[in-house]
Amino acid sequence: MAVHKTINHTVTCLAKMPGIDGDHAEFDPMGSFKRGIIGSLSSTLSVEPDEFEVPPSPDLGDLALPVHAEAKRSGDTPDALSRRLADLVASAALDFVERVQPVGGYVNFFLRTESVADAVWSSISKLGEKYGENPSTPSRVIVEHTSANPVHPLHIGAARNAFFGDTLARLLRARHKTVTTHFYVDDTGRQTALAALAYKLLGEPEPSGKPDFYVGSLYVFANAFVELYDAKARLAEAEGDEEVKRVQSEIDEWMGVLAEQSKRDPAMFEALSRAFADLEDPVLALNQLMMEYEEGVGVTVKLVRKLVNHCLEGFKQTLRRANVNHDRFYFESDLLWDGSVELLLEKLRDSPYVKMEGRSLIFDAERAANELGLKELFGIPKTRVIPPLVLTRSDGTTLYTTRDLAYSVVKLSEADYVYNIIGAEQSTPQLQLKVALYSLGYKKIVNQVHVPYEHVELEGERMTSRRGRYIALDSVLDEAFNRSVDEVKRRNKELDDDTVKSIADKVSVAAIRFALISVNANKKISFSWDRVLNFESNSGPYALYTYVRTRSLLAKAGDTSRLQPDFSWLRSQDEHRLTVLIARLPEVVGYAADNLRPEALADYVLKLCDLFNSYYDSTPVLGAPDPALRDARLGLVVMLNRTLSSCFSLLGIVPPERM
């Protein structure tokens, strides 16, 4: 076909131009156009592809090259320079450039719809579901995410972490990185010991109900009983009215927690209040359990691992439901038992930046950072003071960050880059960790990045797992599912129950993932049901709905596999804009992955949907007045369908065939 000759001609031409990577042209149509333009300017000016901008309005073109800076360098006026460059590009008569226009210091390029569509069509024909991938330098990457303490169900805040990490991993794979996702199981801390203590007191029964919820209940009770014991002891020794008042209010607070939790699980409350009352000293029992687990004492190891695995089983069920995947669960305790932590502690004890204070070991991160020039290396201001890091408790047991040092060494031995999705409140310890490891000679730690995210708040307060005050991801999934079932039934009365459920399942996950991923990670999210159950514009379900419209069109069109559209028929503004936007997917993927900003992809999806829905409303596809026009529009729908599918797969959502 003539059309296909044109495509191949365009692509080969680009591939032969200096500095153009043939393989890359196949992945990134827009990039190849930029390179083509750069080629036509090369006699006068050297331009990088990323100097191009997207004009603020499509009326100004599809690509813009700002020349203010160059004009300043060369002593030209921006106006004169942009006119000169525009003439240069025009005289090159690039077949994909419809028009070049110099406007106030910019050179604006209007691309030919047909050329862009041909390039995307060719790319999609070759790549299929890989369209959107944007290869970069290959490297091994570990993304650690979720990593919630295995003592309570995943709440909606942990879900934000999980969705962010999972989406980032998908984006990095689209950059052709070799990605391994890790869930770091913090099974050695005080939190786990609390739940384990309660579990032991009950005689290690099989959990009733979903296991992570069962463990979560143990944890809230254990924590409350221990806090109460501790507070009461302090009350006995409290001096002065103010002190007494303060401790008393703490006691009231924990009594309140017990009351709330006992309503949820009266039987467990009864059993545990007796068991804790019988304990001579719960704090002592707790510390002993913690110590035994760190030392690897057989019965304790069995107990804690059993409890932790119950909780992880619950996590896995929930995460599977939400399409979140982890390649590996890494147990923190293993690092203690195989001597990795001790090895690091030995090195640290010899470090000039470490000293004993009282009975605990302290690392002077500020001095280390200053003497080794690490603030500059890590890109933080010189004025930022890094507080000292406590490495061991007075009883010799380790703290979270200390164990995390050993874990970081493991991760860096297995990957070139490490992204840790961890709450913003841990910025300081994460920085201390980098300084400590660098000071011990682990220079590769510069490649470990703490990716901070802010919390999901509940009615203006932080959710607290310790007090049992949180919204579980399971509850949100359930609620969204029920709501989706209603909506699907209302619109599709003829569907059988299984189909309805299958659709509702996809819609609900899309709603939640989309809602949480579309807000920049360093902004707090205030949880509201309205937000996560939003099925209208700017939502996951809206995007799915748009996709379903394309599905439905394609299904009605019959077999499109041999479609050979002549895109010269695409002449409307909407068609042009849609085509150009579709062609931008690879660069959006590149941007989102490289800048750790998955929300950019969500934003892109919404733009595509808005444009298409408006087009759909105004323009008949199947009923187009001419068969060739129909095929061209159908071809556009095929490309949009492919583009949305690729986006969904990157966002971890699965589109239904109808809804």
Place this chain on the structure above:
RNA sequence: GGCCCCGUAGCUCAGCAUGGAUAGAGCGGCGGCUUUCUAAGCCGAAGGUCGAGGGUUCAAAUCCCUCCGGGGCCGCCA
């Protein structure tokens, strides 16, 4: 007190990395659209001292400084 993050329309958010062309969406409110491919949709009008003030620049929501408001962290939680 020191440090980190946030502050854009009534509400929820894009845009800020690499300054650039009239600051964009959605929700809510207002007014319309369904004999036509799924109305979870579309179209229209309204709504902004980009927290405040200074500075750098031909050009600042974007960079720098100060201040205000909210959140977080600051020695044995994670």
